[in-house]
Amino acid sequence: MTDLSDPLPQVRGRLTPNRPLSDLTWLRVGGPADWLFQPADREDLADFLRDLDPSVPVFPMGVGSNLIVRDGGVRGVVIRLGRGFNGIEIGDDGSVRAGAAALDSHVARKAAQAGRDLTFLRTIPGAIGGAVRMNAGCYGAYVADVLREVSVIHRDGRTEVLPAKALELGYRSSSLPEGAVIVEAVFDAGPGEAAALDARMDEQIAKRDASQPTKDRTAGSTFRNPAGFSSTGRADDSHELKAWKVIDEAGLRGARLGGAVMNEKHPNFLTNAGEATAAELEALGEKVRKRVYEHSGLTLEWEIMRVGQPSA
Incomplete structure (x- = not known):
């Protein structure tokens, strides 16, 4: 554990020692961070990163929608952006500027009100920072299709604008x-009629709710869709192979380990069905990966990020 007696830089935001993280993740598991830093604004974040001992690890955390924090917690400083980083602005050129802490769904809705089409973001859990980092996408559209640039703050406190x-x-x-924290993204969103965009998002929500366990404790899709192979033997990135299907075919729908379950409604959703630990969730995921490989020869890759230390 980081020595909590070591002085950390002065901040205007909130800096909390030994802060439990379980209530900040959708799966409601995980141990504490040595420190949780919630910066007041960009200047506060930049000053903190510049003055922080470079040997202290830093982990930027979004809204915890696609994350397992291990039971032993996270060493160093977890940075969680909030107010001051969640603004959404529509430019005269039709661009959409969104803070890293702005929820994907809010960005989609506000863009639609202005006649700009970012509807694919409506059903993606999480915030813009994570969406950019993971090139989030659904319904055939990805962040990469519309991203113009991002603003990041480096570990030495420098702010830089990076093209997509x-x-x-x-x-x-x-x-x-390495070490860069996303603070803002700018999207080039195509035009659309506001009512039609709203209707499309309503359809997407209905489709999602019909097929996914949106009321359960999950972290979104557990594994990436595996790449198939074309007739030439080259990797095919079309992702027509679905992770849920290969999990189901391996007989793992409803598989359980302690309080962790592969959801009955959608078997690519790892679920905290009660009092699961992070260790149980991760172990069940690894069991699924092993069984799927034995059954189909496919290696599933985690989509959920797993961070921190196991319990002692």
């Missing part, structure tokens, strides 16, 4: 500079 191409966005992946 610098992030090398791929399927559920990006290449952000």
